[in-house]
């Protein structure tokens with residue numbers, strides 16, 4: 185009986201933490217982004233939420249930790265602990281299908297498959313196709329490797345002429 | 355919201371642990387809630403010194419990159435250099451936090467960044483050289499990111515400390531983007547106009563004496579990094595000259611005259627207001 189209650193509670197705690205929006209891409213929840221690695225309730229009732237940072241320098245990490253803790257406390261969980269998980273490192277492969285849909289709908293191109301293993305330097309122009317999130321055309325080009333946040337690059341569409349952001353595979 | 359002062363009003367109703375408005379609280383610790391145990395058989399003092407040196411490389415590099423803000427040739431490059439600096443600053447924070455956990459002092463990241471003098475820094479000297487022109491900064495970025503990437507890829511699988519291994523695994527992904535960006539620019543500059551080629555050749559000549567200290571006695575690392583650099587310089591129609599290294603070693607505390615002024619600027623606010631939080 186106690187076990188059943190704990191499990192109901194931990195599912196509820198997960199749902200609450202999962203719904204916290206990402207501070208920089210608010211169309212994504214922390215669960216969509218893949219940074220919420222787990223929510224567990226310990227024997228003493230402490231809720232432990234595990235978060236992983238996207239980039240080492242992600243300035244939103246403190247905000248995420250604080251928001252998850254605040255929402256769990258507001259939902260009646262008296263003891264909340266946030267843990268940082270560094271291993272394995274976050275990958276854009278963890279962005280959920282739902283998250284990818286939400287990115288597209290907001291004009292941000294979702295990432296392709298992340299590279300695995302040691303990364304080789306390629307100097308030939310890469311022919312990666314990033315379809316335009318607005319018109320779907322594959323006739324697009326990169327204008328900058330880096331954009332307003334570490335996780336995105338700047339692209340533009342040659343057909344509808346719109347610039348757009350693209351979440352880089354990592 | 356009883357107070358007219360907007361900052362005071364915002365701060366109301368948030369206890370310290372919320373950290374949303376009051377930075378400098380626990381949630382700001384980049385290793386918040388990470389298991390701190392140092393594995394048995396790992397020398398804590400050595401591990402701390404190594405984390406500190408890798409953190410120093412990244413902090414000094416990040417500060418140099420930040421100096422390009424409002425001065426880069428194009429907005430896109432300014433954004434790129436700032437982003438790369440931010441990644442490195444993030445790596446610095448993780449490494450300093452780890453150093454503070456294992457060196458027994460319990461110091462936080464700010465103690466290392468703001469309250470050590472130039473003589474206490476252990477970064478490689480290439481990182482502290484002034485920015486020069488865009489060709490110098492981009493060529494230095496290529497050398498440093500290629501080296502750091504090779505080092506981090508190795509640490510990710512071989513570091514005896516799981517925290518350092520995780521920091522390296524994460525950082526390697528970021529460094530691959532830094533190297534890619536810098537490599538494409540070096541090729542563009544070397545393969546560009548006479549002027550851009552001349553400047554990039556000068557940059558390589560100025561950098562060459564500082565390359566040796568990146569490897570110390572690590573021949574395997576040297577071979578791996580020099581192969582990547584050769585791939586880029588070949589494509590750019592340039593050569594990294596083989597020259598006698600500058601005497602001394604940044605890892606032993608030898609400094610150029612350029613680090614102290616850089617740190618003076620970086621540390622001025624924190625030293626003027628030592629207990630401030632923001």
Ligand SMILES: [Zn+2]
Nearest residue numbers: 316319341344
């Ligand atoms: Zn389009």
